[in-house]
Amino acid sequence: MATSLHAHVVEHLGSRIVSGQIPRGSIILAADLEQKLQVSRSVIREAVRVLAQCGLVNSTKRVGIRVLSAEHWNPYDDHVIRWRLASDQKGAQLRSLTELRISVEPMAAELAAEVAPEDMRKELMLISAQMNHYGRQGDLRRFLELDIRFHALVLAASGNEMFANLSTPIGAILRGRTELGLMPERPHEEALLWHQSVADAISNSDPAAARRNMESIMRRTHNEISSLWENEPRLFVDPAKTS
Amino acid sequence: MATSLHAHVVEHLGSRIVSGQIPRGSIILAADLEQKLQVSRSVIREAVRVLAQCGLVNSTKRVGIRVLSAEHWNPYDDHVIRWRLASDQKGAQLRSLTELRISVEPMAAELAAEVAPEDMRKELMLISAQMNHYGRQGDLRRFLELDIRFHALVLAASGNEMFANLSTPIGAILRGRTELGLMPERPHEEALLWHQSVADAISNSDPAAARRNMESIMRRTHNEISSLWENEPRLFVDPAKTS
DNA sequence: TGACACCAATCTGTGCAGGCATAAAAATAA
DNA sequence: TTATTTTTATGCCTGCACAGATTGGTGTCA
Numbered sequence A, B: 001m002a003t004s005l006h007a008h009v010v011e012h013l014g015s016r017i018v019s020g021q022i023p024r025g026s027i028i029l030a031a032d033l034e035q036k037l038q039v040s041r042s043v044i045r046e047a048v049r050v051l052a053q054c055g056l057v058n059s060t061k062r063v064g065i066r067v068l069s070a071e072h073w074n075p076y077d078d079h080v081i082r083w084r085l086a087s088d089q090k091g092a093q094l095r096s097l098t099e100l101r102i103s104v105e106p107m108a109a110e111l112a113a114e115v116a117p118e119d120m121r122k123e124l125m126l127i128s129a130q131m132n133h134y135g136r137q138g139d140l141r142r143f144l145e146l147d148i149r150f151h152a153l154v155l156a157a158s159g160n161e162m163f164a165n166l167s168t169p170i171g172a173i174l175r176g177r178t179e180l181g182l183m184p185e186r187p188h189e190e191a192l193l194w195h196q197s198v199a200d201a202i203s204n205s206d207p208a209a210a211r212r213n214m215e216s217i218m219r220r221t222h223n224e225i226s227s228l229w230e231n232e233p234r235l236f237v238d239p240a241k242t243s
Numbered sequence C: 001t002g003a004c005a006c007c008a009a010t011c012t013g014t015g016c017a018g019g020c021a022t023a024a025a026a027a028t029a030a
Numbered sequence D: 001t002t003a004t005t006t007t008t009a010t011g012c013c014t015g016c017a018c019a020g021a022t023t024g025g026t027g028t029c030a
Helices: A005-019 A030-037 A041-053 A078-085 A090-115 A118-137 A140-157 A167-179 A189-203 A207-229 B005-019 B030-037 B041-053 B078-085 B090-115 B118-137 B140-157 B167-179 B189-203 B207-229
Strands: A057-060 A064-067 B057-060 B064-067
Touching: A005 A030, A005 A041, A005 A078, A030 A041, A030 A064, A041 A057, A041 B041, A078 A090, A078 A167, A090 A140, A090 A167, A090 A189, A090 A207, A090 B090, A118 A140, A118 A189, A140 A167, A140 A189, A189 A207, B005 B030, B005 B041, B005 B078, B030 B041, B030 B064, B041 B057, B078 B090, B078 B167, B090 B140, B090 B167, B090 B189, B090 B207, B118 B140, B118 B189, B140 B167, B140 B189, B189 B207
Parallel strands: none
Antiparallel strands: A057 A064, B057 B064
16 A cells, blocks of 8 residues: 555554554654664655644654654544554544444435435435345345445435545444454344435435434444443543643 | 744645635646745655645656645545635535534534533533623623533543544634624523533433433524525535545 | 853754656657 | 657655754852
8 A cells, every 4th residue: 555655654653653652752753763764854754744744743843753642633534543443442443433423424314315416316226226135135245335335425425525535434334343243144124124215215305214214224333333342441632721 | 823834835735726726637846836936845745745645636756746626635634624714615614514513513412421521511511601691791702712612522521532623623613603793692592501401411411411402502503504505516525436 | 059040052853955766658669 | 559768757865054942051149
């Protein structure tokens, strides 16, 4: 994935900071990094700029590159989300994302029923039909990909780019859920019906029904996986004190 | 604000790209930028790296720095949000953010009632009392600041860092709303009661009541300002086609 | 003696200038 | 059409000067 030297350094430092291998509060010197990673200053500096935008570090003169604590991290940054999912904060990250999608997807479905363009409504109907087919057949691999596409489409069809942008991490959740074996042998009949009803409602411009059925999906989703993070500590970020 | 040279260049290019002064699809050459902005290559390169992370540009060898279209922009990036609010996409940005907060804040209130730490519950009670005081007194300036603090606190008290991170842009919405004169002479009595009820419910660990009252606030908010973006075009970002 | 303000040394990121290597588009040849 | 060469802009490296923040010392005054 990381083809450029620069991206390698970002990946190296970012993953280590998020995982805690480089403790918060540490001070790194750019010169040391040059030596340790065997790259030039320009590469280091560009990488540090990117990491600073992620909220992972904060470079100041005469002191060096300071590693910041988790409350400064940008929780919507794709890098940060990926690194957290690959660390022991995986549970906490899954919880945050799931709470977010539970909040957002019903509204997205409602909006989609109001404003979605015709081709997206059509594809939604197609996808839900295929979900029924492969779901009842027990083809979980194909069902997973369709499920991901379904939710991404609803988010996109809402016409809200902030919603649409959540499709990648939500796809990651869905993949993670099946990888962890949290999915039943074959999808519940109810779940299939709800997905079909969401697609129907959006197709028929029925916002209330779209929301209601999506809420059902979200409720079940929450029940199925909330046990994963029962004991994960929560992070309370007071914006006034973070400054 | 932009103290470093590097930040200046980011600001210069970013605002121009978002506003459309530099049209999407344009190809910029780093060498030209050096001349036009009278800065060195390292500054340009670091700025371009930052803009690339915002999804505004995409620098590739032998071709130059390509300006990307809006569907590639990172809608959660603070820079991007600020630039959009300062452009003619202000309406669309306000709509996206408002739809997001309407989705998220009821869940945040519900979670806060379950997991908020004691000091946050206390401060929430204090803030809502002050909101009552200054609201009934008609001191809109002070009420606005308290309102911003109130919603930021609920988001933080949810223990979901993705929710908490929305407090800055949501604060910007609230400020914008009063600047545009969309607030009544003095806050509605209902609104004051709902805020008080949210604080009470969180303080008494009553998730259902917290959600219900926050939903009331959100419903009224939506009714008050949705007219602003009645005619704003929506952006449908199909993740499969964006690549 | 001790507290405090001021100044100089020092350290590290920031910015500048120029060089070579390399990848990808474009032009040319097969 | 396909293969090859040429072109050209970014990627990466290095040496140098500057700015700003920390530190420690110096001197003054109580």
